[in-house]
Amino acid sequence: MKTTETRLPGVLARAALAAGVAGAALVILAALVSGASAAAGAAVGGVLAIAVFAFGAFAVDAVARLLPAASLLFAMLTYTLQVVVMGLAFVALNRSGLLDSEVDRGWLGGAIILGALVWTAVQLRLATTARIPIYDTTSEVDAR
Numbered sequence: 447m448k449t450t451e452t453r454l455p456g457v458l459a460r461a462a463l464a465a466g467v468a469g470a471a472l473v474i475l476a477a478l479v480s481g482a483s484a485a486a487g488a489a490v491g492g493v494l495a496i497a498v499f500a501f502g503a504f505a506v507d508a509v510a511r512l513l514p515a516a517s518l519l520f521a522m523l524t525y526t527l528q529v530v531v532m533g534l535a536f537v538a539l540n541r542s543g544l545l546d547s548e549v550d551r552g553w554l555g556g557a558i559i560l561g562a563l564v565w566t567a568v569q570l571r572l573a574t575t576a577r578i579p580i581y582d583t584t585s586e587v588d589a590r
Contacts, residue, residue, distance in 0.1 A: 461569040468564040476553045487550035491557025
């Protein structure tokens with residue numbers, strides 16, 4: 447791979463890894479500060495955030511490669527689906543009774559917020575610093 451080439455799945459994988467590392471650090475911090483239920487809340491929140499963001503980002507990337515014209519519409523629909531999935535996950539956790547004793551609500555929300563912020567910051571940083579050529583020089587060389 448040349449320095450002018452970029453692969454978006456690599457950017458997304460690095461964003462997922464960074465969010466995972468931040469989530470793991472938050473789980474350790476929660477365990478040290480507030481105990482097992484806080485660590486469970488941070489773990490559930492971190493996994494939920496990474497799962498929702500990963501699904502959306504990789505799905506939009508796949509559609510953008512296959513049908514670039516439909517990528518904006520698909521991105522908006524995927525965002526709506528992500529919000530619905532996150533809401534359904536909260537409803538399921540609330541109805542199961544896990545949020546009452548075994549999973550701390552505050553650490554769960556904090557982990558989701560941290561995961562979203564880290565994922566977005568890393569993906570934005572990597573996407574804006576990627577070297578993407580504005581034109582293809584290989585076809586001009588082959589034509590001569």
